[in-house]
Amino acid sequence: EAQVTQNPRYLITVTGKKLTVTCSQNMNHEYMSWYRQDPGLGLRQIYYSMNVEVTDKGDVPEGYKVSRKEKRNFPLILESPSPNQTSLYFCASSPTGTSGRNEQFFGPGTRLTVL
Amino acid sequence: QKEVEQNSGPLSVPEGAIASLNCTYSDRGSQSFFWYRQYSGKSPELIMSIYSNGDKEDGRFTAQLNKASQYVSLLIRDSQPSDSATYLCAVRTSGTYKYIFGTGTRLKVLA
Numbered sequence: 001e002a003q004v005t006q007n008p009r010y011l012i013t014v015t016g017k018k019l020t021v022t023c024s025q026n027m028n029h030e031y032m033s034w035y036r037q038d039p040g041l042g043l044r045q046i047y048y049s050m051n052v053e054v055t056d057k058g059d060v061p062e063g064y065k066v067s068r069k070e071k072r073n074f075p076l077i078l079e080s081p082s083p084n085q086t087s088l089y090f091c092a093s094s095p096t097g098t099s100g101r102n103e104q105f106f107g108p109g110t111r112l113t114v115l
Numbered sequence: 116q117k118e119v120e121q122n123s124g125p126l127s128v129p130e131g132a133i134a135s136l137n138c139t140y141s142d143r144g145s146q147s148f149f150w151y152r153q154y155s156g157k158s159p160e161l162i163m164s165i166y167s168n169g170d171k172e173d174g175r176f177t178a179q180l181n182k183a184s185q186y187v188s189l190l191i192r193d194s195q196p197s198d199s200a201t202y203l204c205a206v207r208t209s210g211t212y213k214y215i216f217g218t219g220t221r222l223k224v225l226a
Contacts, residue, residue, distance in 0.1 A: 031212060042218035043159070043203065050212060058213055090158055101166075102147060102207065104214070106158040 002027045004107035006091050012113045013081055021076045021110050023091030030096045032074035033058070033104065034066065036087040043090070049074055050096065081114040088112075117142040119206050121217035129225050134191040136202050136220050141185070144209025148180055148187045151203040153219065159203055163189065194224045 004025045013019055025032065033048035035058075045058030049068040063085055065077040074093075078085060088111050092104040118141045128134045136150075147166055151159035163178040165171045165187065171178045177190040187206075191198055201219040208215060 033214070035216075040218065043205075043216035045214055045216075048212055048214075056212075059215070096212070101164070102212070103149065103161050103164050104205075105161065109158050 002105075004091055004093055004105055006089075006107040006110050008110060009108060010111050012115065014115050015082055016080050019078050019081060019112075021078075021089060021091075021112070023074045023076065023107060024072050025074075025091075025093040025105075026072065027093060027095075027105070028071065029093035029105075030071070031094045031102060031104075032068065033092045034064070034074070034076045035090045035092065036060065036085075037090060037109075038087050046076070046089075081112075083114050086112060086114045117206075117208050117215055119204055119215045119217040121202075121204050121220045123218060124221040125223045126220055127223045127225060128194050130194060130196060132194050134194045134198065134222055134224070136189040136191075136204075136222065137186060138188065138204030138217055139186045140204075140206045140215070142206065142208050142215075143182075143185060145206045146209065147207035148178070149205040149207075150176075150178060150187075150189045151205060152198075153201045153203055155201075162202075191222075194222075196224045196226045198222060199224045 034046040047066040049055045091107040094102045094104040150163045153159045165178040179188045203219045204217040
């Protein structure tokens with residue numbers, strides 16, 4: 001089954017404790033991205049990656065890191081989480097291709113609470 | 116700051132009616148436009164993509180794009196209670212692979 005998976009689905013942590021949220025896709029998509037969703041603010045893009053070893057900032061990259069060492073995986077790293085990073089996080093992937101079709105498929109989400 | 120604007124709603128329509136959802140965007144050079152449906156607590160699900168001016172139909176859904184006026188709309192015909200959800204408009208900004216999402220319109224279809 002074609003899918004985007006995220007782990008963990010739920011996480012409660014404390015301020016300053018480094019954490020990683022994993023994202024994996026099995027559709028051989030070049031493009032992967034991370035979003036956070038907050039009430040009243042909608043989905044905001046954190047980072048995206050066009051392909052292996054190619055990453056770029058979205059609109060809200062502060063406090064986050066990413067890496068793209070393999071095509072299928074795109075982990076989100078919070079080196080020193082703070083309470084304002086409490087949010088619902090989504091990973092997404094899409095093909096890029098010359099056709100211009102780049103519909104994104106989303107993972108199930110990770111609900112993060114930073115105390 | 117590039118923006119995508121949607122009316123937050125809720126938009127209430129009776130079962131069987133046409134629901135009309137609208138979205139405006141600020142980046143005139145945008146080329147790719149998407150509508151997603153999101154049920155409470157779930158991930159966004161792609162409904163429609165549209166890349167050129169005009170209408171695009173898929174089953175009960177029709178997306179309309181007017182680049183000159185910088186708006187994109189979604190029509191849902193024969194609305195069903197199961198269509199009750201939040202609908203997100205998304206735009207890929209010109210010259211990049213960055214995406215901007217609207218805050219969504221909550222649709223309620225009344226049985």
